[in-house]
Every structure is written in C-alpha cells, then in structure tokens.
Amino acid sequence: MKLTIYGAARQVTGSMHLLQVGQYKILIDCGLDYEKEHNIHINEDFGFRPEEIDVVILTHAHIDHSGNLPTLVRMGFNGQILCTPPTADLTELLLMDSVSIFLQKAQKGNRHRRKHKHSAGGPQPLYLQKHVMDTVERFVTIGFNKPFKITGDIELTFIPAGHLLGAASVVLKVNDEGTEKTVAFTGDIGRKNYPVLNDPQPLPPVDYIVSEATYGGRFHTKDKTVQQTLEEIIDKVCVKEQGRLIIPAFSIGRTQSLVFVLNKIFSSGALPPVKVFVDSPMASMATSIYRKHHNQVNPEAQEFYNTQGDEFEFDNLTYVETLKDSRQVSNYYEPCIIISSAGMLEGGRIQDHLFYNIQNYYCTILFIGYCAKGTLGYRLLRGDPIVHIKDRDLAVYATIKQTDVLSAHGDHEDLLNNIKVQDPAKLRAVYLVHGEMSSMQELSNSLETGGYKAIIPEKGVSYEL
Structure with a gap:
C-alpha cells in the first residue's frame, strides 16, 4: 500500500492524496490550489493520470478540497465520488460558483487584451458548467458511521469532523495482501462548541493518520465566546461609532454560523437592532x-x-438576491452589518463592498477566517496601505480587524487531541498536510514529544504503508 501527497503538501490549499492498494487507486479530495491563482491551469497538472483513478473520496465541500474535481472528470476520471449527503449538495453549489468566477476572470482578461490591443487569446476557464454536472452525476452519498465496502478488500467509514455541515474524516480499513491496515484522513478538523455544527468525533484506532495542520503552533482565543466577541465589535462599530461593519465570510458554513449568532444577539436584546445584509x-x-x-x-x-x-431568520435581516439590490446596499447610510463572500476576497460581491468602503474611515472590515497567501484578504491583513480592487489602486483607510472565534479549524491543541486518542505504540506514523511549513513543524515537534512519529511529506513523494 502506497501513499502519495499530491496537494496541500507544505502549503494550505489544494488537498489531494493518492492511496494505492495493489493496482487500485483511491484519491482523497481533489482541491483547487489557491496558491497558484496567478495561473489556474497549473491545476491541470495532477502528477498522475486522471483516468487511472478508480474512486474519489471527498471529505467536505470547500473548494480547496473539492474545487478541482471537474478538471479531474474533464481529463478522464470515470469513477464514483463518495461523500456525505450534505457534502454532495454543498459541493454542487460551490463548483457552480467556481465556474462563474472563472468566466468573470476570463472576460476581464479579454477586456484587458482588447484595451491594450493584444491579439493573442487568453486562458480559458479551468472547467465549465457541463463539467460540473458531469462531476455531480458521479456523487454517491454515504451517511456517517456506516461502513461501506468500496471493494472486497477496502472498507470506508465517514467520521463526523465538525468544520462544515457534512464534513467527514475518512477511515479506510484495507486488506493489504493478507494484512489488515487502517488509514485515516482527517480532512479539516472542526472545533468543539462551534455555532450550528456538531463537535468532531474521535477517530477509532488506526495505523496511519494523514492530518491537517492549518493551525499548528497557534491557539484560538478562549477567553471570550463567539457571541461576546461579536457583541463587543458590533457595539463599538455600529452602535457607538454609527459606522458599518463588513464581514467577508464564506457563503457556505461561516455565514450560517455567523447569522445564527447574530440571531441570538438581537433576539435576546443584548444590543439595539442593527440592519444586517x-x-x-x-x-x-x-x-x-x-x-x-x-x-x-x-x-x-x-x-x-x-x-x-428558524435560526437563520430574524428581524432586520435581509438576504440580498439581485445585483441591483446589492448595489443599493451601498446607498444605505444607517449603521449596518454586511456579510458577503468570498471570505478571502477573491471574487464575489464582497469586492464591490470593499471598492466603495475601503476608503471609509467609519468602516471596519472584520475577517473571521483564514486567508491564504496571494489573496486580497491576505494582503489586507498583512497591512498593505494600498490594494488593487476592480482595476483601481485604493488606499486603505477602513479599519482592518481579525478574530479567530469563528474559525472553523481546530487549533494546535485540538489537532493534538485528535491524534492523542491513538496509542503511540500502535500508530505507526502521522503525515502532516494542509498547513504552512512553520505550522507543520510546530505540530510535528509536539507529536514527537508525545511519542508519535510525524512526517511532513513533500509533494509527489510516495510512502510505503
């Protein structure tokens, strides 16, 4: 049995892991690599032949785990994609949105070339709607904690991981030439007591773990709850300063948890009513x-x-549907909260709100999640005084804040605890993925102190299990 990490190796995005059992090839996740955003077609270079993959197992819907599936299908993959029912529904939404983003960028590039009289055609979208539909047709859904026979020698079980509705850790029980071996892929591990989502469930005893390491070496703020943190920020920005609070949030997952917390705040009377878009x-x-x-x-x-x-509905909450209505939000001059996607500011309506508010001294932009290197969100959090939005360079006068209370990733302690339920004498190795190198090293050091063998794989290097 052989493991090869083809994505999220010593970086955060683009999760993609190949497990080969004899001649049978299982791909766990097939994510889009955001850190290659300057040339999305690098995502076509899988490092293996897509038509040779027998089955794909999808841990959850986020694009850095699912976003390259249509490319895999377009380039020859012809098997099933196994996931939980919520993951299937949410992934379809996200993949369709990716197509829209690809097309918008292609159109923008074409306008730029016409303006500068370049005759050469620009890059085409990575995939189109028909490729997404071809992908969705391959979904086969499986519930949590229900063993599923992939082949006579391979059994799959999805374990609840928190992080996102339907998110799962993958446990594969394999008969490898007469020897039973168990391999777990954590996917992204959530947090306990997170709004809307259930707590992650501990993994059963396994021989190998491929673990995410996003927050290795970092600890979440624990002195205040999500509700307390948001109450303080809203009170300062919207009540005392009469300004506007813009919260970039992923449409799937983060927004639902955020809306539920706001519902609790305003329905309890903890703060005066504030309009929420x-x-x-x-x-x-x-x-x-x-x-x-x-x-x-x-x-x-x-x-x-x-x-x-309904936890996702309350007075003064408006779900903005049309682009016309979205533009009207900019003309709402009373204090308000605007929640818009995408969370890392790469595309989506959030860019319009930034364009009109980045130079507003009475605006606060609150980041509630991770921003990968190379994204606009990362540049704002880095403190860049000028950023490029919608073909213009704009000075940053708005207040930039960040809180980790709504991060859907477990921190260093959570990641360690997810592994520490395993007997170090029986767990043969932990392979760390989906993290910056410094985070992986911190987590590796803590694991080795606890008696575990930790490996930080390089991309494309194979390991015999």
Whole structure:
C-alpha cells in the first residue's frame, strides 16, 4: 500500500492524496490550489493520470478540497465520488460558483487584451458548467458511521469532523495482501462548541493518520465566546461609532454560523437592532441546504429552532438576491452589518463592498477566517496601505480587524487531541498536510514529544504503508 501527497503538501490549499492498494487507486479530495491563482491551469497538472483513478473520496465541500474535481472528470476520471449527503449538495453549489468566477476572470482578461490591443487569446476557464454536472452525476452519498465496502478488500467509514455541515474524516480499513491496515484522513478538523455544527468525533484506532495542520503552533482565543466577541465589535462599530461593519465570510458554513449568532444577539436584546445584509445568493441557497439537512445541525441550533423558530431568520435581516439590490446596499447610510463572500476576497460581491468602503474611515472590515497567501484578504491583513480592487489602486483607510472565534479549524491543541486518542505504540506514523511549513513543524515537534512519529511529506513523494 502506497501513499502519495499530491496537494496541500507544505502549503494550505489544494488537498489531494493518492492511496494505492495493489493496482487500485483511491484519491482523497481533489482541491483547487489557491496558491497558484496567478495561473489556474497549473491545476491541470495532477502528477498522475486522471483516468487511472478508480474512486474519489471527498471529505467536505470547500473548494480547496473539492474545487478541482471537474478538471479531474474533464481529463478522464470515470469513477464514483463518495461523500456525505450534505457534502454532495454543498459541493454542487460551490463548483457552480467556481465556474462563474472563472468566466468573470476570463472576460476581464479579454477586456484587458482588447484595451491594450493584444491579439493573442487568453486562458480559458479551468472547467465549465457541463463539467460540473458531469462531476455531480458521479456523487454517491454515504451517511456517517456506516461502513461501506468500496471493494472486497477496502472498507470506508465517514467520521463526523465538525468544520462544515457534512464534513467527514475518512477511515479506510484495507486488506493489504493478507494484512489488515487502517488509514485515516482527517480532512479539516472542526472545533468543539462551534455555532450550528456538531463537535468532531474521535477517530477509532488506526495505523496511519494523514492530518491537517492549518493551525499548528497557534491557539484560538478562549477567553471570550463567539457571541461576546461579536457583541463587543458590533457595539463599538455600529452602535457607538454609527459606522458599518463588513464581514467577508464564506457563503457556505461561516455565514450560517455567523447569522445564527447574530440571531441570538438581537433576539435576546443584548444590543439595539442593527440592519444586517447577507449579500450572497449562494449563501441563501446554502442556508436552504442547511435547512434540508437540519437533522445534522447541533443540539443548540435544533433547540433554538424548536423554541424560537428558524435560526437563520430574524428581524432586520435581509438576504440580498439581485445585483441591483446589492448595489443599493451601498446607498444605505444607517449603521449596518454586511456579510458577503468570498471570505478571502477573491471574487464575489464582497469586492464591490470593499471598492466603495475601503476608503471609509467609519468602516471596519472584520475577517473571521483564514486567508491564504496571494489573496486580497491576505494582503489586507498583512497591512498593505494600498490594494488593487476592480482595476483601481485604493488606499486603505477602513479599519482592518481579525478574530479567530469563528474559525472553523481546530487549533494546535485540538489537532493534538485528535491524534492523542491513538496509542503511540500502535500508530505507526502521522503525515502532516494542509498547513504552512512553520505550522507543520510546530505540530510535528509536539507529536514527537508525545511519542508519535510525524512526517511532513513533500509533494509527489510516495510512502510505503
């Protein structure tokens, strides 16, 4: 049995891991590599032949785990894609949105070439809607904690991982030439007591773990709850300063958790009413999927629904649908909260809100998630005094803030605890992926101190298990 890390090796995005059992090839995740954003077609270089992959297992819907699936299908993959039911529904939304972003960038590039009288044609989108539909047709859904036979020698079980509705860790029980071996792929590990989502479930005993390391060496703020943190920021920005708070948030996952917390704040009377705009059609569609799979939200959200009604609806909350209505939000001069995607500011309506507010001294932009290197969000958090938005260089006068209380990733302690349930004498190795090199090294050091063998794989290097 052989493991090869083809994505998220010593970086955060582009998760893609190949497990080969004899001649049978299993791909775990097939994510888009954001750190190659300058040339998305580098994502076509898989490092293996797509038609040789027998099956894909998808841990969750986020684009850095699912976003290259249509490319895989377009280039010859012809097998099934196994995932949980919420993951199938949410992934379809995200992949369709990716097509829109690709097309917008291609059109922008064409306009630039015409303006500068370049005759050469620009790069085409990585994939189109028909490739997404071909991909969606391959989804086969499996519930949590229900062993599923992929072949006579390979059994799959999805373990709840928190992080996002439907997110799973993958446990594969393999008969490798008469020897039983168990390999776990954590996907992205969530946090305990996260709004809307259930807590991650511990992994069963395994022989090998491929673990994410996003927050290795970093610890989340624990002195305040999500609600307390948001109450303080909203009180300062919207109540005392009468300004506007812009929150870039992923339409799927982060927005639903954020809306639920705002619902609790305003329905309890903890703060005076403030207008809230959720400006993302995809967020509205994702919220419908959360309602569809309401049996998988956490007990707190279910109890709120049973006693107070829909956790994703409240007075003064408006889901903005049309582009015309989105533009009208800029003409709303009362204090307000604008939640819009994308979370890393790469595309989406959030760029319009930034364009009109980045030079507004009474605006605060609050980041509630990770921003990968090379993204506009990363540049703002880095403190760049001037940023390029919608073909213009704009000075940054708005206040830039960040909080990790709504990060859906477990921190260093959470990652360690996810592995420490394993007996170090029986767990043969932990392979660290999906993290910056410094984060992986910190987590590796802590694991080795605890008696575990930790490996930080290089991209494309194979390991015999």
